[in-house]
Amino acid sequence: MKVYLDNNATTAMHQEAVKKMLPYFTDIYANPSSMHDMGFEAREAMENAREFIAEHIGAEPSELFFTGSGTESDNIALRGIAFSKPKGSHIIISSIEHPAVLKTAQVLEKEYEVTYLPVSREGLVSIEDVENAVRDNTVLISVMHANNETGAIQPIAGIGEIARQRKILFHTDAVQTVGKLDIDVKGLNADMLSGSAHKFHGPKGVGILYKRKGIRFSHIITGGHHEKGIRPGTENVPGIVGMAEALRISSGADHERIRKLRDMLKNSIMEAFPDIIVNTPENSVFNTLNVSFRGVEGEALLLTLSQHGIMASSGSACSSGDLEPSHVLLAMGSDHMTAHGSLRFSLSAYNTEEEIKYTAAMIVKAVERIENISPYKKTE
């Protein structure tokens, strides 16, 4: 059995979305900026997609821009705002951001001040901490909507409210929530928002950036006039069309069924391993489950699971090629060994109950096998 439980890393495309893309590769392939019928057709397809996606997140089409990825959207937003403000201005981000935001902030720290908000044991940013971190020269706050490793949903509306009151720009990396949770940029008090197609069964290589009307920032990618100069480059029309169709299908999926499967997996694991550490809090995206085993290392577990056809991911250093394990788990107060022993299962609408039952059984087998090799065996 092949069981794909790594949907937070990337997803399979919806077949229907693939079909919708095809004509734009070989039949309606013109540059949407071209002044001829085929160009107009391509442009129309792109603008229809824009309208649909904008409406889905509660924005105007003129506020929705297409980019090459979630990472690109994050870079355009963060660097764009920073460079439009005086050097030495203050930026606030959370300590659990995806590297697309975290690494960008670290680079910006050379010329700007950055505060990294701590998180609770559950991996949540506190609104109070945001309030206390704000200074007179704060120009930008960026906190992710939900964390990719644990699924923890952050109090975005509340943080956005503070930003609004203090007239500070607020960006949220919603790469893990677009297509899964209901998004309303006004309800979230977001000035900017990033999304990525391949996280919601769309194609890789295309993303979105929402930017509220009236916000001006530096353009970090320079070239033609595409996307109002915010992201120049001939638009990826097939990708954009595929993204819109994928969003339409994904947002209509039975999220409660996925939640039930995730909870079933969680309960099975907790039953088999009473002292398991669950890193995913109650208020989490319905598809994510992150747990830590002690005495066994993540990559070894992943490879053993993969042997049995199960695909997941881990926060261990070895599985990422880093020397340090998951910065998210460490920020949550986990010790290194707990972080090294973490596994992340991220479900999708394509998973079945049979797959989850099989996975639970294989996890037990995998942990037993690796434990037998470890000096930290439970049973001596």
Add this chain to the structure above:
Amino acid sequence: MYSKEVIDHFRNPRNVGKMENPDGVGRVGNPTCGDEMVIYIRVKNDVIDDVKFETYGCAAAIASSSITTELIKGKSIKEAMQLSNKMVVDKLGGLPQAKVHCSVLAEEGVKAAIEDYRKKIEGI
């Protein structure tokens, strides 16, 4: 990413387990780093008669320690002391750059076990 030798030693590690009354034990690495190895040796007439290992770590770590036990079993203490991490990497058909440190840890584990054995017989 991994050679077939690494995959083989990861899936079917040789000489896994604790040893009853080992003549030497080498414990190296630490779980904070994500890698820890324990090498147990039994020595008879200056020859490594038996060897066992326990490893907390990734596939490369498990494979490195497993193949290392095969490399030193039946060898004299003197020969075993010649073990280098390069030999481990070669026997494994290569390791990704990021995993070479696992082979270094295996070499250190063997040397630590032998050091422990020497200390015991010299009564230190």
